[in-house]
Amino acid sequence: MQTVKMVVTGAVNAGKTEFIRSISDIEVVSTERRATDDTRMIKHETTVAMDFGRIAIADDLVLHLFGTPGQKRFDFMWEILSEGMLGLVILVDSTRPETFRETNRIIDFFVSFRETPFVIAANKQDRPNAWAPDELRLALRQPAHVKILPCVASDRASVKNILLELLYVIQENSEEA
Amino acid sequence: MALVGNLRDFGLSDFLYLVDRGYKTGGLHLAYQHEMALLFFEQGKLLLAVRRPEDVQAALLVRLGVLTAEELNRARSGLAMSADGTTLTQVIVEEQLVPRERLQRALQAFTEEAVYGLFAWPEGEFRFEQNQRPAHDTPVIPMPISVDHLIMEGVRRIDEWGRIKDRIPSTDMVAHFLEQPREHLKGVKLSTTEWRLLARINDRDTLAELAQKTGMSDFEVCRIVYGFLTTGLVEVQRKPRPTSRGSQPAEPPKVKKSLVNRIIHRIKDM
Ligand SMILES: Nc1nc2c(ncn2[C@@H]2O[C@H](COP(=O)(O)OP(=O)(O)OP(=O)(O)O)[C@@H](O)[C@H]2O)c(=O)[nH]1
Ligand SMILES: [Mg+2]
Numbered sequence: 377m378q379t380v381k382m383v384v385t386g387a388v389n390a391g392k393t394e395f396i397r398s399i400s401d402i403e404v405v406s407t408e409r410r411a412t413d414d415t416r417m418i419k420h421e422t423t424v425a426m427d428f429g430r431i432a433i434a435d436d437l438v439l440h441l442f443g444t445p446g447q448k449r450f451d452f453m454w455e456i457l458s459e460g461m462l463g464l465v466i467l468v469d470s471t472r473p474e475t476f477r478e479t480n481r482i483i484d485f486f487v488s489f490r491e492t493p494f495v496i497a498a499n500k501q502d503r504p505n506a507w508a509p510d511e512l513r514l515a516l517r518q519p520a521h522v523k524i525l526p527c528v529a530s531d532r533a534s535v536k537n538i539l540l541e542l543l544y545v546i547q548e549n550s551e552e553a
Numbered sequence: 554m555a556l557v558g559n560l561r562d563f564g565l566s567d568f569l570y571l572v573d574r575g576y577k578t579g580g581l582h583l584a585y586q587h588e589m590a591l592l593f594f595e596q597g598k599l600l601l602a603v604r605r606p607e608d609v610q611a612a613l614l615v616r617l618g619v620l621t622a623e624e625l626n627r628a629r630s631g632l633a634m635s636a637d638g639t640t641l642t643q644v645i646v647e648e649q650l651v652p653r654e655r656l657q658r659a660l661q662a663f664t665e666e667a668v669y670g671l672f673a674w675p676e677g678e679f680r681f682e683q684n685q686r687p688a689h690d691t692p693v694i695p696m697p698i699s700v701d702h703l704i705m706e707g708v709r710r711i712d713e714w715g716r717i718k719d720r721i722p723s724t725d726m727v728a729h730f731l732e733q734p735r736e737h738l739k740g741v742k743l744s745t746t747e748w749r750l751l752a753r754i755n756d757r758d759t760l761a762e763l764a765q766k767t768g769m770s771d772f773e774v775c776r777i778v779y780g781f782l783t784t785g786l787v788e789v790q791r792k793p794r795p796t797s798r799g800s801q802p803a804e805p806p807k808v809k810k811s812l813v814n815r816i817i818h819r820i821k822d823m
Pocket of ligand 2: 446
């Protein structure tokens, strides 16, 4: 049995758990805790270690989806989770510009030193006042070749689309046979 | 739909960059404590900025000494008789009530002053109403101004690390020129010190090294480079991590196309 892995990251409350839940074949293994410290201002439950979901690709192949915890004090998990990943989805809460800097810090961490295939998902596009993908590109200063895609993490079709777009990026970097 | 947020998290210079590069049209409403500001943009250029609600009214031109009360009345009646969509500014220019350059200079100076003051706000709610346009009788700058030099001027007024740190986390980063700096960067006026630093940027020296070579402080170098970044002149990257063998960092093993294709097929079928 071969397993491959993708990582879903983003600032606190970006929608990582929701994203993995929408597509995983199994009940997502989350380690939600009642939020403490400043996170409590925004939500009641937050992921403290990671989310884990899976998609069976074939009898001999499984795709694992790992969601990173959003809070800063779990940054040490990032390195561990990202080892050997095929690619990375970076979720942004498009309605909360106060998270854009943190998002840039995350992009910087995951992307600056290695050639990780990644896409940015502009999440919560169903909410009023969501910044559009083009606006996020300017706000996050991402060059034209980086894919920034509209996303609604609670909508399975939308999550599917994000994963496919990421797979196309991975495909470009893959080798024949 | 509106773009909302706080300047604490998304600063005014970031916003100006967004408006400029996104060729945005609309009204940016700002509020901090008892203060307000309203900026109108057309296709990324600034039409007018005011710090008092009443300054969007035509009487502003009288207060600025551009028109007399009587001339303003003539302009108003001219506007009333004009086709829909005509603006007060157009009437004033067409009827030659004031030379266009004079109107330009007065409103541009007024607008720039209004914007500069905003860079001192430590925070403030913003709300950008896309496609909101000024009323027809609101005086607007005849030739809307590019926001690039406003960005640079705003950055010159930064006096603390906080804002700079998120874009330039350390002084061992290296500045690179962007491949295609934009045409209208020509509009940016740099000071001698800024030029001196710009001339030193060479894709090799870190910001700390640039500070050493120019005799500037780390803060000054970072602040100026932050300005270059914000106007889109340069980008900064970390200096590549030196590897033990002095060779390129090991490439991650490539995945097989066939494997990726299998995953793609499965997800398409879901
Ligand atoms: N309207 C809307 N709400 C969403 C969307 N995605 C997530 N949410 C909501 O946003 C909140 C945060 O989602 P989570 O999935 O818990 O976010 P997270 O990134 O896992 O958060 P942490 O684990 O705390 O970092 C929840 O209330 C979700 O229901 C979306 O696309 N649209
Ligand atoms: Mg979570």
